[in-house]
Amino acid sequence: xxxxxSAAPAFSxxxxxxxxxxxxxxxxxxxxxxxxxxxxxxxxIETIYCIVDMHAITVWQDPxxxxxxxxxxxxxxxxxxxxxxxSILFNQSQVPAHAQLAWIFNCVARMGWMKRMTxxxxxxxxxxxxxxxxxxxxxxxxxxxxxxxHATHVPVGEDQKQHVELTRDIAAKFNNDFDTPFFPSPExxxxxxxxxxxxxxxxxxxxxxxxxSDMSRINLxxxxxxxxxxxxxxxxxxxxxxxxxxxxxxxxxARNLVNIYAALADTTPEAVIAEHGGQPFSAFKPALADLAxxxxxxxxxxxxxxxxxxxxxxxxxxxxxDRAHAIADPIVAQTRDIIGMVRSR
Ligand code: TYM
Numbered sequence: 001x002x003x004x005x006s007a008a009p010a011f012s013x014x015x016x017x018x019x020x021x022x023x024x025x026x027x028x029x030x031x032x033x034x035x036x037x038x039x040x041x042x043x044x045i046e047t048i049y050c051i052v053d054m055h056a057i058t059v060w061q062d063p064x065x066x067x068x069x070x071x072x073x074x075x076x077x078x079x080x081x082x083x084x085x086x087s088i089l090f091n092q093s094q095v096p097a098h099a100q101l102a103w104i105f106n107c108v109a110r111m112g113w114m115k116r117m118t119x120x121x122x123x124x125x126x127x128x129x130x131x132x133x134x135x136x137x138x139x140x141x142x143x144x145x146x147x148x149x150h151a152t153h154v155p156v157g158e159d160q161k162q163h164v165e166l167t168r169d170i171a172a173k174f175n176n177d178f179d180t181p182f183f184p185s186p187e188x189x190x191x192x193x194x195x196x197x198x199x200x201x202x203x204x205x206x207x208x209x210x211x212x213s214d215m216s217r218i219n220l221x222x223x224x225x226x227x228x229x230x231x232x233x234x235x236x237x238x239x240x241x242x243x244x245x246x247x248x249x250x251x252x253x254a255r256n257l258v259n260i261y262a263a264l265a266d267t268t269p270e271a272v273i274a275e276h277g278g279q280p281f282s283a284f285k286p287a288l289a290d291l292a293x294x295x296x297x298x299x300x301x302x303x304x305x306x307x308x309x310x311x312x313x314x315x316x317x318x319x320x321x322d323r324a325h326a327i328a329d330p331i332v333a334q335t336r337d338i339i340g341m342v343r344s345r
Contacts, residue, residue, distance in 0.1 A: 017078075018142075021091075023209060023212075024209035024217070026207050026208070026209050030080065030220060030299075038083075040155060048151065049077060051073045054093050056136040058132055060170060069141055071313050073307035074222035089317065094318070095325055097328035101331075104335060105144050105147075105170050108173050109139070109170050115273065117166065123135060147183045150183065151186055157196060161190060172185065180338060182338060193263040195269050198253075200216050200235065203254075222330045228293060232289065237254060245269060
């Protein structure tokens with residue numbers, strides 16, 4: 001055993017999460033991720049947030065649009081309250097340790113694990129022979145993102161839970177294969193009323209930036225009129241809101257709007273039903289639209305302010321990358337020692 005493997009490391013709490021720069025950030029990204037990331041800065045834990053451009057290219061991206069989307073996402077992080085003096089914010093491709101550890105994890109993870117991932121099945125669809133190899137290996141890169149910082153907590157929306165569980169499996173297999181407790185077993189943090197914001201057109205489907213219908217989602221770049229119109233036109237059933245949560249069980253669209261309201265108002269669905277139960281949607285939807293506009297308008301306007309100074313965004317990302325390197329590089333070096341790669345310098 002090398003020196004690096006002899007002592008069981010104590011893992012201090014560290015948060016890591018990431019978002020793909022693939023355009024059209026949605027209310028789902030905001031409530032399920034961005035807003036929670038900013039709040040975690042107040043919990044006295046080290047926080048590291050990433051723009052995962054290497055994940056984005058698992059499907060083809062127009063180069064100019066990728067650059068634009070990367071800076072837009074950086075602006076969104078900042079507009080949602082991420083403070084680069086308290087958190088590390090950077091884009092993945094600037095820290096090669098992610099790709100280096102991902103390769104090692106490609107050799108630890110099993111093909112069967114990858115093929116079981118629901119996101120792989122959804123995205124590759126029937127034409128999986130034609131999907132990129134990167135799309136299949138995607139969760140191993142995600143495991144590397146997390147474990148290259150020995151992160152212990154991973155705030156995500158419901159749809160990423162399976163990938164964080166796979167990260168735990170990769171960590172456990174590595175530790176077992178090399179007989180050392182080197183990697184932590186990170187916890188997914190999935191909390192609040194909006195861990196799975198659904199489409200405004202179909203309450204059984206996730207709100208997604210890739211949905212062909214723009215009316216299905218609220219984008220962080222939508223103006224007040226667009227937000228109000230999308231909520232007004234959101235699909236619902238003809239019944240008024242029920243008087244208890246039980247009454248939302250078979251009503252996915254109504255439940256979704258109640259959950260969105262609760263998340264925006266920082267309260268619980270129970271409290272929303274206590275206040276609005278019995279109301280028709282003609283009364284509830286305008287209240288929800290006002291809340292959403294009051295919440296999102298300042299973010300949209302801050303985003304465009306940040307985007308007015310691209311060189312400052314690039315400076316923040318570069319500074320974050322330097323700080324990320326300092327944590328990740330020694331962990332990759334130790335990983336190489338553990339698996340028997342010669343280090344001459
Ligand atoms: P991505 O870019 O699809 O989404 C970013 C974050 O937003 C959450 N989210 C939602 N939450 C609630 N309701 C929705 N409708 C909704 N849509 C998206 C996602 O759960 C996610 O938290 N693979 C990841 C990015 C990633 C990552 C990581 C995350 C790469 N490496 C390491 C955590 C740790 C992804 O594609 O997320």
